[in-house]
Amino acid sequence: MPDPQQQIQAIQSMLAAGHRSVHLERHSLLMIGGVGGFLGVATEWVITAERFPDMGQRGLALLAWLAVWLGGMALAEHILTRRARARRAETLPFAQAQVTRAWWMLLGVGCLASCAMVFHGGGGMVYALWTVLLGLGIYFYGLFSRPLVEWIGLATILLGIVGLAAGLPYGATRWLNAACFAIGMPLAGWLNLRYGNTEPVRRTLVLAGWLTLVVTPALLLARLPATPAPHALGPGERVLRLEAGARVPLRLDLEGPIVAADPGAGLDLTLARPVEVALRDGRPDGRYRIGDGPWHAIHDGILYLRIDRIEPRLAGDGPEVRAHAHFGGAEFEGDSR
Amino acid sequence: MTGPLPPLDPLLHQPARTQLVAYLSGRGEATFSELKRVLGVTDGNLGAHLGKLVEAGYLATAEAAAGPRAQTAYHLTDSGRAALADYVARLTALVGLSAGDATAPRPVTEPTPEPRS
Secondary structure: OOOOHHHHHHHHHHHHHHHOOOOOOHHHHHHHHHHHHHHHHHHHOOOOOOOOOOOOOOOOOHHHHHHHHHHHHHHHHHHHHHHHHHOOOOOOHHHHHHHHHHHHHHHHHHHHHHHHHHHHOOHHHHHHHHHHHHHHHHHHHOOOOOOOOHHHHHHHHHHHHHHHHOOOOOHHHHHHHHHHHHHHHHHHHHHHHOOOOHHHHHHHHHHHHHHHHHHHHHHHHHHHHOOOOOOOOOOOEEEEEEEOOOOEEEEOOOOOOOOOOOOOOOEEEEOOOEEEEEOOOEEEEEEEOOOOOOOEOOOHOOOOEEEEEEEEEEEEEEEEEEEEEEEEHHHHHHOOO | OOOOEEEEOOOOOOOOHHHHHHHHHOOOOOEEEHHHHOOOOOHHHHHHHHHHHHHOEEEEEEEEEEEEEEEEEEOOHHHHHHHHHHHHHHHHHHHHHHHHHHOOOOOOOOOOOOOOO
């Protein structure tokens, strides 16, 4: 009669072997490594500002370049893996199929993030990035849990991506991120207990309810003025209005190991729109507004400076460096161009 | 032994069949080829074990795409999962009973008195 303890250990061993049936094939390692290494080296040689001077085209070209290589590699790897399993007369484990989907999702988010960085600086998309990361975590759980969890994960990922693509202001992405965490996660847990395994039509309605309860407060809060307007000016406070056409010199302090700027070097800027600035004791307190728009504070993240390209060149009287930059904010674009 | 031995399922109380059922419990489903490779048994041996488990209703079969031709894949039925869980529980109880016997105090034996001369 087999020893009971040995029988239990044999059962545990075979249980573990069955659970850990996901196998990363050798061809997968070679393909992922080869394509990833190639892209890491070659992308900046192919997608350049000289080849794609227009920033929008450059972003889309980058997305297409990454999508073609990574998507093609993922598809080929998937086909070869199925063939390898077929040669061994094995079925594809459920866990392997789910891990593959998670892997494709990571590659897709990586492609989109790379494209987004052409248009947005890292700081400008930090909240959207965290929303997508939250969605990925929920999605991965959902792959091995109930379908509703998987759908909520996908919806959260899309909220981060669509919010950024739709040009939501920085403050709105912050509120949306907070809502996804603080409202979305507890609500997802509550809904999962009741509707986790429900049929697709009802699951769609539940998801629509989740989206409404998460997105609505975030967008409402984003519409509230973050910066109070200086209505009742206290002692030492006043508002300075600069009309369109006013000259505002930009004094540049540039230092570093390679170059330094002359003291007093700068740019002569001219306002394209009237600007009002709140002063306290004769100094700007950070509050401003463009034209008759809402008041903002400098730290609201509305304004940005984007340097599109820097070109060293030889001009008539010597070398020079020409930089092309854009200074603005999402809510001020449109008729300024 | 101080207590009754829990009866064990004779169908599962065979090492190859126990391992087969345990593997399918974690794996979900597997083909004949995969089971043969994992368990390291011959075709005839595996076929016999699978036949008994299918006949008892512990395993079921389904056609699965696992190569150029569709292959038969085996998976545990609900009664098979319940049988495995029950078997493990009884084995665990058996291990507990055996451990209890080993720690029980032994009866004291008095020394045999020396015969009077």
